[in-house]
Amino acid sequence: MNTALWIVAGLLATVLLISTSKMFVPREKIAAVGGTAAQWVLDFSPGALKAIGALELLAAAGLILPAVLDIAPVLVPVTATCVALLFTGAVVMRLRRGEKAAVVLDLFYLALAVFVAWGRFGPESFTG
Template sequence: MNLALWIAAGLLAAVALVGGITKTFVPKERLAAQHGGEWTRNAGVGFVKTLGVLELLAAVGLVLPAALDIAPVMVPVTALCWILLMVGAMVTHGRLGQFKLVMVNSVYLLLAAFIVGGHIAA
């Protein structure tokens, strides 16, 4: 189970890292032009960058506390926060009719729920 939790956390951290880098460093106009980036058209630059920073922090929080054995309780807390972020993403993409992205976000949500549940059971 421990190995499965590490793999799940690593995968989710990689997703968060890529999303965070993209939202933080790619201009909003370029994001809006990409498939699935339509949500950024009506969002402020600060909001998009804030989401990017939160995703970067999630990437760190999903791996580093357990790897360093410093406050490992932060891993399931971060995963729980990721669940909340994915609910918001699913609502946003659902309103835009982007149901494939809703399904992708639901997979990320389930992965995070596995991490939370695995750490609670341990």
């Protein structure tokens, strides 16, 4: 179980790190390259996209570093809960935009974040 939680946390951190590209790439370019699944960036201001990207960067670090460095490892499940909230917002945004095909991936990431939060708060907590 511990290994599965580490793998899932690493996968989520990787997805979040890749997603931070919205902080550096103009939203028009993201929308042009990403196809219909990336059109959502046009609904947000560049400042909002940078804020979302910064939160994703912090989340990627919070899923891994506290446990690896053994400094406040309780932050891992707290971060996973926050990531679940982030993807809940993504699911709501996709549904409002009518992007039912794209919502599947966000639901998958949401389930992974809930799994990490449950696992690290419960059976495989770092404090127990």
